[in-house]
Amino acid sequence: MFSLSVPLGKFVRRVSRLRGGGSALPGLVVEKIDPGFMQRTLSTLPHGVAVVSGTNGKTTTTKMVVELLESQGLKVFTNRTGSNFTRGVAAALIGDVDWRGRLEADIAVLELDEAHAVHFVNRVPPRYSLLLNVLRDQLDRFGEIDKTAQLLQHIASKTTGTVVLNREDPRVARIAGTLQGPEVLYFGLDDSLLGTFPSDDELRAGPGSPVPAVPQRPQADVVLRRVGADDADFEYDGVTVTTGMKLRGVYNIFNAAAALALARSICGSGAATADHGTLLKALSEVAPAFGRGESLTVDGLPLDLVLVKNPSGFRLGLKSFPSGGYATMIAINDNYADGRDMSWLWDVDFDSLRADGVDQVSGSRAYDMALRLQYDEVQIGAVDTDIPAALADFIRKGKGKPKRVFCTYTAMLAIRRELSKITTVEVVS
Amino acid sequence: MTPESTAGTTASKGTIRVLQLYPREMNIYGDWGNALVLQQRLKWHGYTPELLEYNVGDEFPEGVDIILGGGGQDSGQLVIQDDLQSRSSLLKGMAEEGTPMLLICGLYQLFGRFFKTRSGPVIPGIGVLDVETHGTDERLIGNVKVTTAEFGEVLGYENHSGQTTLGPGVEPLGTVAKGTGNNSSDGQEGARYRNIVASYLHGSLLPKNPAIADFLIRTAVERKYGTFTPGEADDRFAVLAREHAARRPR
Numbered sequence: 001m002f003s004l005s006v007p008l009g010k011f012v013r014r015v016s017r018l019r020g021g022g023s024a025l026p027g028l029v030v031e032k033i034d035p036g037f038m039q040r041t042l043s044t045l046p047h048g049v050a051v052v053s054g055t056n057g058k059t060t061t062t063k064m065v066v067e068l069l070e071s072q073g074l075k076v077f078t079n080r081t082g083s084n085f086t087r088g089v090a091a092a093l094i095g096d097v098d099w100r101g102r103l104e105a106d107i108a109v110l111e112l113d114e115a116h117a118v119h120f121v122n123r124v125p126p127r128y129s130l131l132l133n134v135l136r137d138q139l140d141r142f143g144e145i146d147k148t149a150q151l152l153q154h155i156a157s158k159t160t161g162t163v164v165l166n167r168e169d170p171r172v173a174r175i176a177g178t179l180q181g182p183e184v185l186y187f188g189l190d191d192s193l194l195g196t197f198p199s200d201d202e203l204r205a206g207p208g209s210p211v212p213a214v215p216q217r218p219q220a221d222v223v224l225r226r227v228g229a230d231d232a233d234f235e236y237d238g239v240t241v242t243t244g245m246k247l248r249g250v251y252n253i254f255n256a257a258a259a260l261a262l263a264r265s266i267c268g269s270g271a272a273t274a275d276h277g278t279l280l281k282a283l284s285e286v287a288p289a290f291g292r293g294e295s296l297t298v299d300g301l302p303l304d305l306v307l308v309k310n311p312s313g314f315r316l317g318l319k320s321f322p323s324g325g326y327a328t329m330i331a332i333n334d335n336y337a338d339g340r341d342m343s344w345l346w347d348v349d350f351d352s353l354r355a356d357g358v359d360q361v362s363g364s365r366a367y368d369m370a371l372r373l374q375y376d377e378v379q380i381g382a383v384d385t386d387i388p389a390a391l392a393d394f395i396r397k398g399k400g401k402p403k404r405v406f407c408t409y410t411a412m413l414a415i416r417r418e419l420s421k422i423t424t425v426e427v428v429s
Numbered sequence: 430m431t432p433e434s435t436a437g438t439t440a441s442k443g444t445i446r447v448l449q450l451y452p453r454e455m456n457i458y459g460d461w462g463n464a465l466v467l468q469q470r471l472k473w474h475g476y477t478p479e480l481l482e483y484n485v486g487d488e489f490p491e492g493v494d495i496i497l498g499g500g501g502q503d504s505g506q507l508v509i510q511d512d513l514q515s516r517s518s519l520l521k522g523m524a525e526e527g528t529p530m531l532l533i534c535g536l537y538q539l540f541g542r543f544f545k546t547r548s549g550p551v552i553p554g555i556g557v558l559d560v561e562t563h564g565t566d567e568r569l570i571g572n573v574k575v576t577t578a579e580f581g582e583v584l585g586y587e588n589h590s591g592q593t594t595l596g597p598g599v600e601p602l603g604t605v606a607k608g609t610g611n612n613s614s615d616g617q618e619g620a621r622y623r624n625i626v627a628s629y630l631h632g633s634l635l636p637k638n639p640a641i642a643d644f645l646i647r648t649a650v651e652r653k654y655g656t657f658t659p660g661e662a663d664d665r666f667a668v669l670a671r672e673h674a675a676r677r678p679r
């Protein structure tokens with residue numbers, strides 16, 4: 001079927017590219033003149049659509065799934081994160097389809113924000129869904145955590161093939177019991193690692209109070225058994241394999257187990273059957289997605305940016321990146337994209353920073369952060385709400401030391417922008 | 430129930446027992462910060478804090494001087510409901526005797542007469558506070574600034590869909606200067622009754638509002654030891670955090 005929307009959309013895309021415009025306009029045009037375009041195009045893919053959703057780690061996990069599938073020879077269509085999900089996907093599709101509207105890909109792997117989930121899956125039921133976690137994040141957007149769980153449940157209920165669930169997140173694992181149609185697979189953690197992922201429900205089980213017994217858990221398709229300095233053990237098909245990892249942080253590596261479970265499910269059920277050697281090699285080479293925690297070089301020494309946006313993420317960040325020997329800065333903004341509510345800072349323990357202190361605190365809520373540190377008896381070098389000034393001071397005083405900056409999303413953007421001005425920024429990973 | 434005592438560095442002026450109610454279910458949006466602030470400020474004032482927890486099915490501890498209650502998911506409120514009812518006369522008695530209490534969001538609602546949910550069922554409260562709450566479709570979310578006679582300007586963050594109206598038996602905590610507060614009609618926030626401060630504000634409430642923290646501490650100490658002599662509290666960051674928070678958008 002020939003439709004005018006594709007040539008027109010491509011034309012708009014070229015024009016807006018030439019004018020240096022964003023990607024949403026062509027998507028908007030196509031949506032307006034041909035509302036069925038996205039649905040129709042995605043429905044022609046031989047392996048269908050896979051969506052990745054959850055509070056933490058969507059972007060990096062989506063990237064991992066794409067790279068794992070590509071290592072198996074599949075041609076993958078994926079979306080870049082953007083403002084409007086549906087429009088962004090439509091815009092990306094316009095770029096990738098041929099002039100007759102055909103998408104030359106085997107599968108689409110899409111990062112699906114919870115906010116757009118219902119609208120999208122009602123129009124395009126996914127064949128696969130991977131649901132990572134439900135954490136306290138941006139509660140000012142979704143109201144409350146149980147509401148977020150319902151959004152993920154809705155994605156699962158619309159999935160036609162396989163739903164891959166986090167066995168260790170009670171709100172996600174619970175979704176299995178509500179499903180009738182799709183096959184359910186899990187990814188999980190070794191018992192020894194459970195403690196490094198305290199659930200939000202156990203935030204405040206005080207010392208000495210009984211540890212809730214680990215209930216009988218279902219068999220997981222992929223289990224993360226061990227995390228080393230630069231490698232990890234995964235168990236699947238009854239065998240434990242060790243693989244090098246470029247990714248850092250336990251939570252990223254747990255998401256690698258999630259990506260592995262989804263990729264195995266997709267490859268196993270299609271024409272190609274997963275080749276373990278190439279799959280693991282691809283896994284070992286995955287680097288974090290842009291802006292999700294990266295290592296830069298400043299004055300010949302590493303400067304790590306660690307994105308923190310909710311209590312679990314901050315606690316995992318502190319645990320994964322011990323402060324010894326590092327100069328530490330924390331930058332907390334409360335712009336819309338960061339979340340306006342500062343309550344979450346009080347659900348993070350900063351005891352681990354007590355020994356070395358925090359050299360610099362910045363961001364629009366620098367004083368909320370400083371107050372939080374004061375109550376955990378952590379020494380503070382300086383506080384300055386102005387990020388450029390604070391960063392310059394931090395780099396000057398921290399000469400000769402590797403550096404680490406824990407920052408919210410918009411603070412991270414400001415810091416990258418600033419770093420590219422004051423020094424040559426060389427992205428390491 | 431878990432005692433977690435911290436010995437004072439110099440000679441302690443006495444021990445104050447702070448009880449967190451249902452921290453397992455009702456601990457959302459940083460309400461732990463309130464417990465931490467009381468614990469540290471008690472130390473700054475020269476007293477020995479003893480932090481206790483009461484969860485569903487626990488034995489209720491003796492000699493509690495301050496009670497703290499937080500907010501929770503709707504599901505959390507259902508879990509604690511029966512247990513809370515079984516403790517209602519005990520808690521009522523403590524409130525009437527003047528035990529200082531801080532009740533935030535979910536437990537503010539459940540210390541009232543009832544919570545009528547949007548879908549119909551009525552969750553009975555324990556009637557310590559003469560207030561009633563009605564669930565709505567609208568979620569009231571954002572930064573809040575409240576003007577109070579007793580504690581000056583009170584700053585925090587609200588996130589609730591239940592709307593509370595006060596009966597004649599309680600006073601409001603204050604008048605809303607930014608945000609919504611108890612409900613979307615009368616411009617009031619929180620409730621005051623005897624030594625109870627009840628509020629919708631998270632943030633957490635006490636770190637940026639040390640006047641309320643010190644009210645709870647002073648009241649508890651005076652009830653137990655007769656007089657309260659404050660120590661040195663370093664509130665420089667609290668003052669600056671308040672200034673900056675007050676200027677942030679809703």
Ligand SMILES: [Zn+2]
Nearest residue numbers: 500534588589
């Ligand atoms: Zn609340």
